[in-house]
Amino acid sequence: MGEIAYKIAVRGRAGIRDVAEAAGVSVATVSRALNKPDSVTPVLRARVTDAARRLGYLGNGAARALASRRSGAMGALVPTLDNPIFAACIDAFQQRLDAHGISLLVASAGYDAAAETRGLRTLLQRGVDGILLVGAAHEPETWALLPPDLPAVVTWMHRAEGCALPCIGFDNAAAAARITRHLLALGHRRIGMIAGLARGNDRAAARIDGVRAALAEAGLTLAPPLLAERAYSVAEGSAAMAALLALPDPPTAVVCGNDHLAFGALVAARRAGLAVPADLSVTGFDDLDFLAHGDPPLTTVHVPAAEMGRRAADHLAALAAGKEPPPPAELEAPVVLRGTTAPPARRRATPRRARA
Amino acid sequence: MGEIAYKIAVRGRAGIRDVAEAAGVSVATVSRALNKPDSVTPVLRARVTDAARRLGYLGNGAARALASRRSGAMGALVPTLDNPIFAACIDAFQQRLDAHGISLLVASAGYDAAAETRGLRTLLQRGVDGILLVGAAHEPETWALLPPDLPAVVTWMHRAEGCALPCIGFDNAAAAARITRHLLALGHRRIGMIAGLARGNDRAAARIDGVRAALAEAGLTLAPPLLAERAYSVAEGSAAMAALLALPDPPTAVVCGNDHLAFGALVAARRAGLAVPADLSVTGFDDLDFLAHGDPPLTTVHVPAAEMGRRAADHLAALAAGKEPPPPAELEAPVVLRGTTAPPARRRATPRRARA
DNA sequence: TTCGCTCCTGAAAACGCTTACAGAGCCCGC
DNA sequence: GCGGGCTCTGTAAGCGTTTTCAGGAGCGAA
Structure with a gap:
């Protein structure tokens, strides 16, 4: 001894x-x-x-991994951790993986195609036993890299065209449509949208589609300048809203692609002297807790981020263990009605607002 | 071929x-x-x-790690990713590690001592080449686990008593003192604090110390019920503020241990019919972007989360490569004055006259 | 032309663990 | 009392790289 x-x-x-x-x-x-x-x-x-x-x-994990050809680690390839909605998902993912005795390797791609492919390559080199992906829109090169037999799940979506991977998420389009219908029911007819950049982002695209579909049901359409595509940030939301308000005939309601954008929109509206929801209705998407308690509290779509993380962990753990994973059920993404939506203001005397 | x-x-x-x-x-x-x-x-x-x-x-990363006895991965042991401030740090940490060709392994401990030790054990098993720690207050068992020769840095603090590890961060106590002095300068004399749970959290403790020190300079003291220690959450902040306001002689200003608590405090104040900052001043700590644009925008301490992440990455990368790391400089954590602080309201009619 | 150096490349031994595979007990039934 | 079958442990062969060590080629100088 x-x-x-x-x-x-x-x-x-x-x-x-x-x-x-x-x-x-x-x-x-x-x-x-x-x-x-x-x-x-x-x-x-x-x-x-x-x-x-x-x-x-x-x-020694390396030796164990080498000998057993399993690393005991899962990889998460996310756009960013800097958005609380992804951080919440990854946090839950990690906690659940931990319960399965699995570690988490994180690669964040920053909404950049090349970085994404590089991130995946790194994850693969490290020999992860499975991968969590956000969305199904990825570079061909990224898809090509992904070994067909490696457990992987797509989160943030309920299903993806032409993607064989299990999807753990909700229906972006349907949720966007629901919240739009809420606006419609309130009596809004001139509805704008500040969406995320749809290019390479199927969730953002689906949300646009959903809004468009709901609008179509009411015989309405959505196109620029009433549709603005912006990067997901408060500043961009602000700028986009300012542009919308500068229109000759501004919208009475604006649905935003996520809560950051919505918050920025709120800021711009306030800056323009508009009362929300009296003068203008705004909706978000994500349901960040800070905005739930704002003034006014944001009407938004609740995204089950933590639940997706947990289910993804369970699913991948089962797959990696050779067990039958639970069938991926569609998650709820309920509209949560709060204080930023109301019927449109009565037709104003002048098309232009009083103050600016 | x-x-x-x-x-x-x-x-x-x-x-x-x-x-x-x-x-x-x-x-x-x-x-x-x-x-x-x-x-x-x-x-x-x-x-x-x-x-x-x-x-x-x-x-094959495992084989490479085994043969070279370097894994090419760093570990981050954080309280949680669910707080945007940590997520921002880790995001930056990861991005910078990526630039060094290093992967990130995340373990989140959820403010739980046992989980923290377990997380570190996992990281060690995985053979990380270095570790990012948040704060220097950890279980003896955790410290015992940490190999003395393994590169590691403590973030979120400028220095730590009796801890030999390099610290990459700012001075929590000094920052808390600064923001308290701002309140004092405004004329507040009855100042409360909603702090984080100090047990096992040296940052939270340091912030309390800082407030106390600044108060002492003005001949004031801080103790329950004016000092409330609460878990970092909006709900707890709300509850704590409600309790403070229910006091026979409520404070005219409240400094909060982080932005979540401050936001909760704001909500509670509004619920109580108080105008901020006219009736009550509130300060935060972290500088989350959502609260920077709130209404009113939060006066708070800016925490350089991303910068800490980047520096930690550079430091650990240098250490792991056997190079001389840049000397860890103290980072700035400036007070950012916004809309939630103002001179105390003129003495209210009802309570007995306060001392001059 | 030959000797000596230097620079490159290849052979082979780790690295620390998992996992067939086989051997050794041991119990039980006949 | 003895053989068969079963369970449990040990032996040893990898797992896919890195890295040391030594050999070989090429070049310059004498």
């Missing part, structure tokens, strides 16, 4: 052979006792776990 | 031997050509990279 301690001190860290020696068994037994406890006699198992604990044995 | 392709198809993925064979060189040369291009003849290097590209060679 003292001799073993010496060896360990020299080498820096206890190895499986040290544990084997200390427990008086072979390395194979140590491996078995630690990895599948049932396959070993209780007394031996105790001897081994005991020795392992005494020596502070941790194990 | 066709033969090689066949082998690869059978085995699933191209290995270094396939590349070697395709390029007509030894595996050693392939390894060198790919890892340190300068150590190999240009023509051979081209042959190798060419073959690697043709075969879609990615490399």
Whole structure:
């Protein structure tokens, strides 16, 4: 034992052979006792776990991964962590993976195609056992990189055309349509949209489609300048709203592609002297908690980010373990009615607002 | 070549031997050509990279890690990703690591000591080349686990008593003191604080200390019920503020331990019919962008989260590469004055006259 | 032309663990 | 009492790279 301690001190860290020696068994037994406890006699198992604990044995993940050809890590390829909605999803994903004894490798692509492919390549090199993707719109190169037999799930969508991967998410278009119908029901007819950049972002595109579909039901259409596509940020939302308000015939309601945009829109409206929702209705998409308590609280679509993360973790863990994963059910993305929507103001005397 | 392709198809993925064979060189040369291009003849290097590209060679991270005893991954042990301030830091950390060709392994502990130790253990098993820690207050068990020679940095603090690790961050106490002095300068004398839970959270504790210190300079003290310690959440902030307002002699200003608490406080104040900042001043800590544009916009302390992430990445990358890391400089955490602070309201009619 | 150096490349030994595979007990039934 | 079958442990062969070490080629100088 003292001799073993010496060896360990020299080498820096206890190895499986040290544990084997200390427990008086072979390395194979140590491996078995630690990895599948049932396959070993209780007394031996105790001897081994005991020795392992005494020596502070941790194990070498690389060696384990190499020998077992499983890394015990999942990868998440997300647009960014800087948006709380993704952070919430990844946080939940990680926690659930942890419960499965799996680690999380994160690659964020920053809405950039090249970075995305690079991120995936890195994840693959690291030998992840599965991958969480956001959305199904990716570069051909990215798809080509993805080994067909590697467990992977697409989140944030309920289904994706021509994508064989399981989808864990909700129906963006339907949700966008629902919130638009709410505006329609309120009596709005001139409805604008500040959407996310649809290029390479199928969720953003689907939301536009949904709004368009709902509008079509009412015989309305959506096109620039009433449709603005902007990067997801508060500043862009502000700018877009300002542009909308500068129109000769501004909309009475604006549905936004996400909460950041909506918040920016709110700021711009206030800056323009407009009261929300009296003068202008605004809706969001995500349901960030800060905006739920704002003044006025934002009417928005609730995105089940954490739930997606948890389900993705369960799904991938099952897949990686060779088990049958739970069938991916469509998640709810309910409209949550709060304070930023109301019937349109009565027709104003002058087309232009009083103050600017 | 066709033969090689066949082998690869059978085995699933191209290995270094396939590349070697395709390029007509030894595996050693392939390894060198790919890892340190300068150590190999240009023509051979081209042959190798060419073959690697043709075969879609990615490399096996586990094998590489095992042989080189470096994993090429850094670990981040954070309280949670669900708070945008940490998410922003980790996002920046990841991006910068990526620039160094390093991957990110995330473990979030959820402000739970046991989970934290478990998370660190996982990171260590995975063989990370370095670790980002938030704060220096950790379980003894956690510290014991951390190999003394493993590169690690503490973020979110400028320095930590009795902690030898490099600190990359700002001075929580000083920043809290500064924002408190701002309140004092405005004329507030009855100042409350809604702090984070200080137990096991040195940042939260330092902020309390800072407020206390500033108050002491003015001959004031801070103690319950004027000091409330609450978990970092909007709801807790609300509840705490409600309690503060229910006091016989409520504070005229409240400094909050973070922006979530401050936002909750704002909500509670509004609910109580109080105008901020006219009737009550509130300050935050973090500078989340949503609150910068709120109504009123929050006066708060700006926390350089992204900058900490970037510097931590650079520092760890240098350490892991055996280079001299840049000396960790103290980061700025400036008070940003916005709309939630103002001089105290003139003495209200009802309560007994306050001391001058 | 030959010797000595330097620069490159290849052969082969780790790296630390998992996992067939096979051997050794052991119990039980006949 | 003995053989068969079963369970449990140990032996050893990889897993796919990196890296050390040594050999070989090429070049310049004598």
